[in-house]
Amino acid sequence: MLKTSSRWWLIFLLCIGTFTNAIEAIEIPIPTPVKTSILVGAQNCPLWETNSPHMWDQVVKHPERTPTLGFYDQSNPEVADWETKWALEHGINFFVYCWYRASKSDVVEAKFSSAINALLKSRFGSQFKFSIMWENQGRDPKTWGRSGVTGDRDLLVNLMPFWLTNYFNQSNYLTIDNKPLLFIYDAHKLAADLGGATNVPRAFEQMRETCRRAGFAGLYILGEYRGLDPKELLFRKQLGFDYTFAYVWPISQPQRAAAMQMDFIRKRRALDILPTVWTVSQGWTGWQNEGPFYRLPPKEFETLLRQVKEIIETMPSKELGSKLLLLDNWNEWSEGHYIAPHREYGFGYLDAVRRVFATAPEKHTDLIPADIDLGPYDSAYKGR
DSSP, X not given: OOOHHHHHHHHHHHHHHHHHHHHHTOOOOXXXXXXXXXXXXXXXXXXXXXXXXXXXXHHHTOGGGOBTTOSOOTTOHHHHHHHHHHHHTTTOOEEEEEEEEOOOSSSXXXXXXXXXXXXXXXXXXXXXXXXXXXXXXOSOGGGOOSXXXXXXXXXXXXXXXXHIIIXXXXXXXOEETTEEEEEESOHHHHHHHTTSGGGHHHHHHHHHHHHHHTTOSOOEEEEEOOSOOHHHHHHHHHHTXXXXXXXXXXXXXXXXXXXXXXXXXXXXXXXXSSOBOOEEEOEEOOTTSOSOOEEOOHHHHHHXXXXXXXXXXXXXXXXXXXXXXXXXOSEETTTTEEOSSBTTTBTHHHHHHHHHHBOSOSOOOOOOGGGGTOOOOOHHHHTO
C-alpha cells in the first residue's frame, strides 16, 4: 500500500499529465465551408518567413494592418489551417500564390514557397484549392533569370516538370475543365527570355502538351495586365495567353477607387481583344508608401463586389470570367492590400465576401487563435 505522501504525489502527477494532454489536445476546429455562386480566389503574397523577418518592418509603421495571426511564420502548418478555415468559412475557395524561382540553374529551387508547403502539410489543406502565379521578374538585369528562365529548354525541361510534380499533380491544385491554371506575371520579360515573342506560342503549346501527357485536358495560361492599351492586350493574345488578369488595379484618384475599378473592367470588356478573369482590389499603398494610397472600407468593398458580380453574371458561360473572381489581396501587408483578418477591420472584408457570394446565413462565428488559447505565431519576429 502506498504511503499517504506517495499517494498524493501520484495524484499530482496524474493531474499534471491530464492537464498536459488537455493542452496538447487543443486543435483548430474543422472548417465549415460555405457554398458560393462562383469560384472566389484570393491572391496570396508568401513573403512572411522566419528567415525574412525584415519583411514585416514596413507593417510595423502601420499598426492598423497588424494581422490577427501577428507577424507570423507562413511555414507553420497551423498558420495555414487558420487561413484555410477563415477563407472557406467566408466563401473563398482558393489562393493564387506568388511563386518565385530562387536561382537560374538546371536544378529548380523555389523561393518563398513555404506557404504552399505548409498548406500541403496542414490538416485542412485537402479541403482548399491553390494555384501559382509565376513571378518571372529578375532583380538584376545583368543576371536576368533569378525568377525567370534562360530559354525555352529551361522552361520545358526544368520548370514544367517541377510545376507538374510539385503542384499541378496535387489533388487540391486548381483545375477547371481538367486544366490546371497557371498565372504569369510579366509577359514582356517572358518573351525576352524565350528569344522573342514569336517563340512564346510554341513554348505554350508544348506546356499544354506536357499537361495532356500527364492526363490533363491541357493548361490554362493567364497573363497579368492592368491597363487599357489595345496593343498590350493584342501582344498577350499573340503570345498565346488564354486570359488576362490584373494583380491590382492602378488607381490615380483615391476618392474614386471603386468607380475607377469598374471603369477599368467595363472598358476592358468593351475592347473585347482577350478575355479576362476579373480582379477586385481592396487597396494599395506601394511597398514604401509610394502610393497613390487608397483603402476601401469593407462596406464600399462589398458594394464593389456586388457590382462586379453583376458583370460576371453576364459573361459568356464558356469563359473562365463567368466562373471565377480574384480578390486582391489576401495578405500583401506591406503594399497595403489585404483582406485577411487584421487589427483595423477584423473580418470586415471576409464578411463582405461571404454576404455577396455565399448562400449561407449571414450570422456566423469568427474564431481567432486567442479564443482557444492557441498562438501567438510571431515568436520568430519578436525574437530576432
